[in-house]
Amino acid sequence: MRTALLFIGSFLLCTGIAWADDNLEKATIEKTFPVRGEMTLSLRIDGGEVELLRNEDDDCQVFVEHNKEKCRAEVNFDEKTRELEIYVDHDNWSMTKSGDANNSNYAKVRVKLPHRPDLSIDAVVKAGKLDFTLGDLHLVNLEVKSWAGEARVDFDKPNRCDLKTMDFDFKVGEVKLLNLGNARFEEADINSNIGEMTLDFNGEHVDRAMVRIDLEIGETTIIVPDDIGVKARVSKFLFLSNVQYPNWFEQDGSYYYSRNYKDEKKSLYLIISTGIGELNLRVDKSDE
Amino acid sequence: MYSNQPYQRNALGGLLQTMIFLFLLSGLLFAQGYDYGKHLTDEEKTVAAEWESQYLHPDQHKVLRILGDGVIERDDLVDGDVVVVKGTLILKGRVKGNVLALFSELELVRSAEVQGAVVCVDGKIWRESGAVIAGDIVEKDTGMTHERIRHSRRYGRHDEEEDDSDPSKRDWKYQKDLDEGLDGLWFDYNRVYGLTLGWNLPKLLWWEQTRRPFGLYGKIGYGFAAKRGQYQIGLQRRFFNDHPFSFGGDYHDLCDTEDRWIIGDTENSLAALFLREDFRDYYRKTGYNLFISQTILQSVNIRLDYRNDDIRNLERKTNWSVFGGKKKFHPNPDALPVMAEDVESVTSRNLESVQATVELDTRDSHTFPQSGWYLQAFGEQGKFTETDGLSFDRYIIDLRRYQQLGWDENLDIRLRAGTSQGVLPPMYWFDLGGISTLRGYHFKEFTGDRMVLANVEYRMNTAGSDWFLLDDFDLILFVDSGCAWFANGHDPAALSTYPVDAGIRSRAEATSWKDDFGSLTWSKMKTNVGLGLASRSGDFRIDVAKPTDHRDSDLVVTLRIKKPF
Numbered sequence: 001m002r003t004a005l006l007f008i009g010s011f012l013l014c015t016g017i018a019w020a021d022d023n024l025e026k027a028t029i030e031k032t033f034p035v036r037g038e039m040t041l042s043l044r045i046d047g048g049e050v051e052l053l054r055n056e057d058d059d060c061q062v063f064v065e066h067n068k069e070k071c072r073a074e075v076n077f078d079e080k081t082r083e084l085e086i087y088v089d090h091d092n093w094s095m096t097k098s099g100d101a102n103n104s105n106y107a108k109v110r111v112k113l114p115h116r117p118d119l120s121i122d123a124v125v126k127a128g129k130l131d132f133t134l135g136d137l138h139l140v141n142l143e144v145k146s147w148a149g150e151a152r153v154d155f156d157k158p159n160r161c162d163l164k165t166m167d168f169d170f171k172v173g174e175v176k177l178l179n180l181g182n183a184r185f186e187e188a189d190i191n192s193n194i195g196e197m198t199l200d201f202n203g204e205h206v207d208r209a210m211v212r213i214d215l216e217i218g219e220t221t222i223i224v225p226d227d228i229g230v231k232a233r234v235s236k237f238l239f240l241s242n243v244q245y246p247n248w249f250e251q252d253g254s255y256y257y258s259r260n261y262k263d264e265k266k267s268l269y270l271i272i273s274t275g276i277g278e279l280n281l282r283v284d285k286s287d288e
Numbered sequence: 289m290y291s292n293q294p295y296q297r298n299a300l301g302g303l304l305q306t307m308i309f310l311f312l313l314s315g316l317l318f319a320q321g322y323d324y325g326k327h328l329t330d331e332e333k334t335v336a337a338e339w340e341s342q343y344l345h346p347d348q349h350k351v352l353r354i355l356g357d358g359v360i361e362r363d364d365l366v367d368g369d370v371v372v373v374k375g376t377l378i379l380k381g382r383v384k385g386n387v388l389a390l391f392s393e394l395e396l397v398r399s400a401e402v403q404g405a406v407v408c409v410d411g412k413i414w415r416e417s418g419a420v421i422a423g424d425i426v427e428k429d430t431g432m433t434h435e436r437i438r439h440s441r442r443y444g445r446h447d448e449e450e451d452d453s454d455p456s457k458r459d460w461k462y463q464k465d466l467d468e469g470l471d472g473l474w475f476d477y478n479r480v481y482g483l484t485l486g487w488n489l490p491k492l493l494w495w496e497q498t499r500r501p502f503g504l505y506g507k508i509g510y511g512f513a514a515k516r517g518q519y520q521i522g523l524q525r526r527f528f529n530d531h532p533f534s535f536g537g538d539y540h541d542l543c544d545t546e547d548r549w550i551i552g553d554t555e556n557s558l559a560a561l562f563l564r565e566d567f568r569d570y571y572r573k574t575g576y577n578l579f580i581s582q583t584i585l586q587s588v589n590i591r592l593d594y595r596n597d598d599i600r601n602l603e604r605k606t607n608w609s610v611f612g613g614k615k616k617f618h619p620n621p622d623a624l625p626v627m628a629e630d631v632e633s634v635t636s637r638n639l640e641s642v643q644a645t646v647e648l649d650t651r652d653s654h655t656f657p658q659s660g661w662y663l664q665a666f667g668e669q670g671k672f673t674e675t676d677g678l679s680f681d682r683y684i685i686d687l688r689r690y691q692q693l694g695w696d697e698n699l700d701i702r703l704r705a706g707t708s709q710g711v712l713p714p715m716y717w718f719d720l721g722g723i724s725t726l727r728g729y730h731f732k733e734f735t736g737d738r739m740v741l742a743n744v745e746y747r748m749n750t751a752g753s754d755w756f757l758l759d760d761f762d763l764i765l766f767v768d769s770g771c772a773w774f775a776n777g778h779d780p781a782a783l784s785t786y787p788v789d790a791g792i793r794s795r796a797e798a799t800s801w802k803d804d805f806g807s808l809t810w811s812k813m814k815t816n817v818g819l820g821l822a823s824r825s826g827d828f829r830i831d832v833a834k835p836t837d838h839r840d841s842d843l844v845v846t847l848r849i850k851k852p853f
Binding site: 187208210231233253255262267269271 | 357376393395410412414416417433
């Protein structure tokens with residue numbers, strides 16, 4: 001299914017393909033910005049591999065590799081507003097395709113984020129691969145939109161402050177959002193149109209949080225730890241969706257309650273609107 | 289010797305007596321007030337009484353009670369306090385008083401607004417950013433454990449502490465759709481125009497909500513099978529906020545039907561598009577309409593219309609649907625009288641008419657009502673201006689009662705009657721049979737210029753039980769009874785052939801709209817009984833019905849996505 005979905009996504013986005021010349025010249029941009037206080041990262045990427053990760057220093061380091069004849073890339077940092085904008089614009093969609101490791105025409109963007117400033121991330125990636133490792137940062141706002149491709153967002157360590165906005169919108173592709181319990185959010189919106197999705201709410205900082213999850217087509221797996229009381233309201237799309245859940249949950253109409261829901265102070269409320277496909281609720285037992 | 293004489297008494301009188309008895313019974317039940325009964329233990333009742341005494345003020349506010357899950361929709365305004373017991377209340381609208389959740393959960397979405405306190409006993413408050421709570425927010429854990437009530441309803445079951453016989457005292461109001469369908473895109477599919485695609489102007493409700501005193505309404509589209517456009521453009525001017533008065537008018541060229549009371553636009557379009565079933569008959573009207581409308585009380589509206597239309601027959605133009613096999617759409621009957629052979633045929637006739645409509649509506653929900661009254665009385669005087677002044681009067685009354693019999697039961701009753709005087713054109717004949725009418729009979733099996741119909745539904749909230757199918761569905765038992773006939777045995781063929789025979793016309797015009805109901809007997813009434821299964825949200829339903837007078841007739845199975853009434 002994953003292959004088929006990726007194929008559909010690629011087909012839609014790559015209509016009118018002209019194969020790119022493998023020998024085009026590549027350029028790199030490498031910049032380092034000292035950041036204090038707060039920072040906004042604005043990503044507008046036509047296509048490419050985008051990697052965000054933590055920098056142990058106070059600087060923000062940006063690396064962009066692109067084909068300068070077929071692709072325009074800009075990295076601008078406004079010191080007044082402390083907004084870092086990274087812009088990659090391809091002449092045509094074929095340039096977003098990945099070749100082999102050496103001759104890839106993919107733009108590659110890697111940003112090492114400083115861990116002290118208050119961070120806001122607003123990322124729009126039309127096609128490509130996202131790999132965000134966002135643990136141990138001062139992340140305040142996070143908005144991610146991807147039109148096609150794989151996405152992996154991992155809060156491998158607890159966020160250092162409350163995350164006021166967490167909004168994901170994925171159109172086509174496989175999505176993994178991991179350790180969301182470390183994000184320290186209270187409200188979140190997650191939309192997925194076509195593709196497999198894994199939502200993992202493990203982590204240390206769920207106090208009381210609610211997540212609106214809107215699914216269209218594809219299989220979705222939601223993993224919750226057993227030390228959080230979980231309530232889920234599932235709105236099904238006719239008879240075309242199916243909910244699988246372990247006996248850790250009990251169903252009451254369109255609501256699903258974990259067995260510890262009443263007793264646990266830490267609570268998670270999932271408001272799920274299903275589309276076509278299967279929804280799997282899973283629990284990670286701490287003693288296993 | 290066997291005699292059926294006792295059953296020959298006047299059926300309408302008997303029907304009315306039965307209805308009055310049911311209404312009185314429902315009134316008695318209603319007057320009994322709420323009782324948590326078996327739904328709460330003694331210990332829970334003690335806790336409930338303690339919190340209610342602290343946060344409810346029945347002497348100052350009315351109280352909306354919801355047992356199990358419920359939703360207060362975005363356009364709803366609760367003019368009082370709300371109590372939810374053993375469920376989850378999703379609050380999208382406004383509450384003027386306090387919200388008390390007893391052994392329950394509260395979910396307040398962005399649009400929610402509570403002017404008082406929000407109190408949750410043995411439950412959690414889930415609040416989206418943007419939801420407004422003016423008073424205190426309290427969560428209290430008593431340490432008790434509770435069995436949840438396994439309900440799930442689009443609208444909460446509620447009971448009121450005060451009599452709602454006065455419609456101005458309604459506990460909550462809802463904004464009614466003034467037209468069915470989506471804003472913007474106009475989509476319709478039927479057998480006379482085929483697929484119609486076009487554009488709707490915003491509904492009148494939108495202009496009211498945006499506090500404009502005027503409203504521009506209408507639509508424009510193209511029917512691909514008929515190869516003809518449709519349009520309507522109208523303007524309404526509105527005065528006063530508390531008791532609005534409005535006037536306006538529109539100019540149009542539309543495909544119209546008298547069957548909207550049977551099935552709505554969207555459901556019929558889907559049935560036609562996917563199942564090759566079109567449950568309406570159509571005519572084309574081109575002309576204009578002027579109206580004035582006055583809302584007297586919160587729930588009572590009076591409207592007068594003057595209409596001047598050229599009416600045309602429409603023919604079936606398509607037989608396509610996604611599914612349906614070898615089925616065919618049934619032909620669209622003539623709306624106008626058929627021309628006698630020696631009379632030059634005309635393609636349209638001008639109809640001038642005056643219509644009056646009185647509407648009383650105290651229902652708690654427009655789409656899925658569980659309590660309240662609905663009354664619509666309609667009268668029309670019409671005249672075909674170009675055909676020897678052929679004229680008619682027609683009257684329709686539709687009375688409905690939605691009565692909760694307890695937390696888990698509802699009794700819904702509809703009584704509908706129609707009558708006429710003069711020569712009624714075929715498009716206005718009253719049809720019975722099939723969906724929403726006599727569900728055990730064939731579609732529009734009975735026709736006449738007189739009609740009586742009673743529908744009674746007893747709904748049991750079984751969804752959430754552990755019984756096989758009933759885990760997902762509510763159970764409904766229903767009875768339909770009605771009759772449609774031509775007064776004094778008038779021959780429909782003669783009435784629908786122009787020029788109408790002078791003798792028949794004079795007899796028809798001499799027959800009062802009140803006449804001939806005395807001849808209606810129980811033996812003439814067509815009755816069916818049935819069983820329905822409806823989804824919790826009320827938007828999917830299967831009915832199985834069987835006539836009581838056809839021993840060998842098949843069961844009639846109907847699939848619906850809306851309540852029949």
